[in-house]
Amino acid sequence: xxxxxxxxxxxxxxxxxxxxxxxxxxxxxxxxxGPNGAGKSTLISMISxxxxxxxxxxxxxxxxxxxxxxxxxxxxxVVPQEIALYKELSAYENVxxxxxxxxxxxxxxxxxxxxxxxxxxxxxRQKEVVNNYSGGMQRRINLAVALLHEPEILxxxxxxxxxxxxxxxxxxxxxxxxxxxxxxxxxxTSHYMEEVEKLCDRIYIMDHGKVIATGTKxxxxxxLSSEETIxxxxxxxxxxFKKLLEEQENVLKVTEWEKGLxxxxxxxxxxxxHIFQLAEQEKVSIISVDVKVPSLEDVFLHLTGRRLRD
Amino acid sequence: xxxxxxxDLKILWRDRSELLIIFLMPFVLMTILGFALNGxxxxxxxxxxxxxxxxxxxxxxxxxxxxxxxVSSQSIPTQAQEALMQAAQQLSPNALLKNLINEExxxxxxxxxxxxxxANQQLAEQEIDTVLLIPEDFxxxxxxxxxxxxxxxxxxxxxxxxxxxxxxxxxQNIMEQFTDTMTVESAVAKVSGRGDSSDVEIESFVQExxxxxxxxxxxxxxxxIGMAVMFAFFISATMASKAxxxxxxxxxxxxxxxxxxxxxxxxxxxxxxxxxxxIQINILFILSTFILQSFQPFSLSIWLTTLLVTLCxxxxxxxxxxxxxxxxxxxxxxxISDAFAGGFVSVLALLGGxxxxxxxxxxxxxxxxxxTPNGMALRSYMLANQGMPIDSIVPYLFSLLAIAxxxxxxxxxxxxxxxxx
Ligand SMILES: Nc1ncnc2c1ncn2[C@@H]1O[C@H](COP(=O)(O)OP(=O)(O)OP(=O)(O)O)[C@@H](O)[C@H]1O
Ligand SMILES: [Mg+2]
Numbered sequence: 001x002x003x004x005x006x007x008x009x010x011x012x013x014x015x016x017x018x019x020x021x022x023x024x025x026x027x028x029x030x031x032x033x034g035p036n037g038a039g040k041s042t043l044i045s046m047i048s049x050x051x052x053x054x055x056x057x058x059x060x061x062x063x064x065x066x067x068x069x070x071x072x073x074x075x076x077x078v079v080p081q082e083i084a085l086y087k088e089l090s091a092y093e094n095v096x097x098x099x100x101x102x103x104x105x106x107x108x109x110x111x112x113x114x115x116x117x118x119x120x121x122x123x124x125r126q127k128e129v130v131n132n133y134s135g136g137m138q139r140r141i142n143l144a145v146a147l148l149h150e151p152e153i154l155x156x157x158x159x160x161x162x163x164x165x166x167x168x169x170x171x172x173x174x175x176x177x178x179x180x181x182x183x184x185x186x187x188x189t190s191h192y193m194e195e196v197e198k199l200c201d202r203i204y205i206m207d208h209g210k211v212i213a214t215g216t217k218x219x220x221x222x223x224l225s226s227e228e229t230i231x232x233x234x235x236x237x238x239x240x241f242k243k244l245l246e247e248q249e250n251v252l253k254v255t256e257w258e259k260g261l262x263x264x265x266x267x268x269x270x271x272x273x274h275i276f277q278l279a280e281q282e283k284v285s286i287i288s289v290d291v292k293v294p295s296l297e298d299v300f301l302h303l304t305g306r307r308l309r310d
Numbered sequence: 311x312x313x314x315x316x317x318d319l320k321i322l323w324r325d326r327s328e329l330l331i332i333f334l335m336p337f338v339l340m341t342i343l344g345f346a347l348n349g350x351x352x353x354x355x356x357x358x359x360x361x362x363x364x365x366x367x368x369x370x371x372x373x374x375x376x377x378x379x380x381v382s383s384q385s386i387p388t389q390a391q392e393a394l395m396q397a398a399q400q401l402s403p404n405a406l407l408k409n410l411i412n413e414e415x416x417x418x419x420x421x422x423x424x425x426x427x428x429a430n431q432q433l434a435e436q437e438i439d440t441v442l443l444i445p446e447d448f449x450x451x452x453x454x455x456x457x458x459x460x461x462x463x464x465x466x467x468x469x470x471x472x473x474x475x476x477x478x479x480x481x482q483n484i485m486e487q488f489t490d491t492m493t494v495e496s497a498v499a500k501v502s503g504r505g506d507s508s509d510v511e512i513e514s515f516v517q518e519x520x521x522x523x524x525x526x527x528x529x530x531x532x533x534x535i536g537m538a539v540m541f542a543f544f545i546s547a548t549m550a551s552k553a554x555x556x557x558x559x560x561x562x563x564x565x566x567x568x569x570x571x572x573x574x575x576x577x578x579x580x581x582x583x584x585x586x587x588x589i590q591i592n593i594l595f596i597l598s599t600f601i602l603q604s605f606q607p608f609s610l611s612i613w614l615t616t617l618l619v620t621l622c623x624x625x626x627x628x629x630x631x632x633x634x635x636x637x638x639x640x641x642x643x644x645x646i647s648d649a650f651a652g653g654f655v656s657v658l659a660l661l662g663g664x665x666x667x668x669x670x671x672x673x674x675x676x677x678x679x680x681x682t683p684n685g686m687a688l689r690s691y692m693l694a695n696q697g698m699p700i701d702s703i704v705p706y707l708f709s710l711l712a713i714a715x716x717x718x719x720x721x722x723x724x725x726x727x728x729x730x731x
Contacts, residue, residue, distance in 0.1 A: 050563050050729045069727065073569045080560035086317065088324045093317075100313040101568045129324075145564065 001025050002047065002072075002153065002185075007056035009042050016042040018209035019056065024153070029179045029186040031200030033193065033296065035306070039209040040189045041081055041157050047187070048078045048155050077151030077184075079159050083138045084145070085130050091117065091141045092126040095148065102149040116144040121170060136167025143171065147178075153185045154178065160195065172199060193296045205300060212303050220299050227252060228267050229298050230275075231290040234260035241282045245275070255305060260287075264302060314578025319585065321552070332548065333590055337597045340537035359669060360419045360477040361438040362411070363429035370404045373449025380454065394457050403452040404444065407466075410488060419481065430469075436673075439474035440481050443467035476680060476705055480693070483702040531605055534598040535691045536664035539623065539684040541594070542587045543655040546631035549583050550647035553635040557642055563729060572725035576632040580718065583631035587624035592617075605695070615694040615703065622707040623687035629717040630683075636721035642729065658682050663689075686710055 002024040009017040017039045024030050034040050045051040047058055049069035058065050065072045085094045095116060099109045117123045120140035130138060143159055156175070160168040176199055178184045190196050196203055197217055205213040205220070213220055234241075238261055245263060246254050250271055253264040265271075272289070279286050292298070301307060322329060378395050411421050421442075424432070429441045444466060445451075451464035468485055470478030556562050565575060595616070599605045634647040659665060661678050662685030668676050679685040690706040 045729065048567065050566065052728055070569055073567050076567060078563070078567055080563055082558070082560045084560040084564050086321060086561065088321045089317070093320070097313060097317050098564060098568070101565060101570045101574075103568075103570075149568075 008054045010054045027183045029200045031196030031203040032189045034206035038206040075152040077146035077154040079146045079156040081157040087131040098145045116147045120144045136163040155187045157189045229292045230263045232260045233287040235285045241284045311574045311577040315581045318582040336541035336594050363424045363438045364442045365426045367446045368444045368448035376450045377453045398453050404449050436473045439471050439477040441469035479705045480702045538591045538594045539687045540659040540664040542627045545586045547647045547651035549631045550634035550638045553638045554644035579635045580628035580632040584624045584628035587627045591620050619690040622710045626683045626710045626714040629714040633721040636725045640726045
């Protein structure tokens with residue numbers, strides 16, 4: 001088991017990670033969800049022994065891996081947020097180089113190279129220079145390199161950021177398979193709800209350096225079980241309307257989105273008719289109404305009053 | 311380490327335009343600078359100046375006189391006796407020695423005659439670099455040794471100044487060469503039975519100057535070397551900026567996670583710098599030789615010595631490269647290597663004499679300049695180029711290698727185990 005206790009990282013002006021406690025059991029797939037700047041990268045850099053915490057500890061099976069990073073490094077596969085590859089070299093050359101510094105040699109090396117290239121679906125184009133790859137392909141190679149030495153724990157920092165849906169699905173499926181079939185423990189960082197919902201057994205939600213909620217998807221959405229989300233699409237800027245809505249006792253929270261307002265209301269007490277009435281009174285026309293089952297997005301909204309992505 | 315080296319070389323090789331700049335830029339700049347400054351400098355620039363006090367205890371005339379008497383008393387034919395006396399007159403070891411220093415080595419050595427006390431005092435005051443003591447009976451003993459095959463030795467003493475150990479070493483080497491040739495000479499004299507081959511041996515260690523308009527060519531030669539030693543520094547900085555990209559792209563993170571010892575990473579970088587520097591310097595020299603004809607006629611031994619200097623200097627440059635790389639990674643910033651390339655190199659180049667010979671500088675700057683790697687390399691190249699024996703260059707080369715070892719060790723020590731930020 002990999003655990004953190006009151007893990008903290010303070011930079012000069014900012015506390016990036018604020019006393020975080022989390023754990024990762026063997027074979028689990030855990031998601032780390034949070035908006036930009038939440039402290040996800042900083043947190044997992046500390047877990048993967050690359051950054052020294054300001055305070056707190058990280059243990060792996062009881063061993064302090066801050067003091068002894070080499071206990072865990074050999075079994076860690078880390079996929080950095082950046083494309084950590086030599087862009088001037090081909091996919092094959094990159095994978096081979098890292099394989100060599102992982103001390104793989106000869107036939108074994110060649111086998112592993114082909115295996116991971118096959119896994120990420122780039123076997124056919126391995127001779128091309130990474131610079132010429134699409135973003136999605138670069139991400140896939142980025143992942144391939146982390147798998148070369150058969151890690152037991154795979155730590156991924158937004159491995160699908162900014163890529164086409166096809167590559168994204170490919171990566172998600174692959175990680176799911178690695179977790180389910182090979183039993184690799186996964187820590188998956190993202191600010192895409194859907195990915196984490198689909199992939200992970202347990203989820204940590206982070207904001208401003210703190211873990212603000214944790215649990216399985218069902219547990220998390222359970223937070224909202226007594227509430228419902230109503231999304232209104234409106235035709236105009238709704239300041240007064242918003243105020244009026246906030247004054248309603250059944251309305252718990254009102255937030256703006258691009259096209260209108262999102263309301264969180266007590267379940268069984270929607271009073272939609274009343275809302276329509278108010279709209280008419282304020283001469284705001286409602287273009288569409290959407291009553292939603294709570295998602296993680298809503299959980300986040302509920303907890304922070306903000307959306308995950310702006 | 312080879313894995314790292316191959317990777318770095320591959321990456322460099324794939325960026326041809328950068329490669330072209332690294333390799334050809336020095337030549338272009340050097341040509342411009344060389345021509346621009348051609349008129350400014352006159353005479354051949356003396357890179358090394360050794361101030362020598364000569365303390366003369368030898369009675370030159372009396373020595374020859376004494377020798378002649380000794381010859382007369384020997385039971386050999388009169389004709390042979392006369393030949394020997396004539397040879398003694400011609401050989402005149404004392405004159406030969408001074409002639410060597412005053413004429414052949416005038417570029418490097420300034421000789422001042424003093425009494426022993428004066429010399430010692432000036433040596434202590436660092437007015438002079440070294441003292442040359444010509445012993446009593448030097449002429450007589452040497453002639454006996456050379457021409458009569460007597461087993462008498464006469465010892466020239468060199469008193470070296472602590473403050474000028476390079477200069478002193480070089481001077482000592484020259485003197486050793488001199489005494490060696492004297493012995494060789496004596497062998498020749500004995501075999502041929504004649505003593506008039508005295509003008510042969512000087513050539514054996516001081517190159518005849520065959521270039522006619524040496525003055526004008528010389529400044530070009532000087533700048534070629536000056537630029538070569540300066541531009542090599544930039545390769546270190548280039549390598550550090552490559553490492554900065556590696557930090558930014560988190561490739562260095564990946565390497566740290568493999569648990570590989572940083573020494574391999576640094577050795578790879580250092581070796582890449584060495585190879586690049588050797589290529590760069592050689593391209594510069596070759597182009598200068600063929601296009602600008604700024605070097606003296608080809609001679610294998612000079613060429614080999616030059617190559618040796620290049621290898622040693624490139625090693626120092628490689629170590630500096632790995633230091634810059636380590637600093638870049640430690641601080642996660644390329645500002646140190648930028649500062650190095652943008653300012654420090656110029657200072658080093660100036661102190662080391664890349665732009666103008668340092669003769670005119672205050673003594674303290676000259677001393678610092680002598681200790682800069684580029685300063686040492688420059689002096690070594692100049693000595694090699696003047697056909698000096700390799701012994702005279704060896705102290706510089708050892709210093710270069712020693713500096714390389716120290717710098718490389720420092721770079722290993724500061725290489726971090728974790729990311730800096
Ligand atoms: N080296 C650093 N020095 C100073 N501040 C830093 C440093 N690294 C991160 N921070 C700050 O710490 C906070 C958390 O950053 P971090 O990169 O961990 O967030 P993140 O959740 O990974 O965000 P993103 O989704 O954008 O990757 C940010 O406000 C960031 O500006
Ligand atoms: Mg991040």
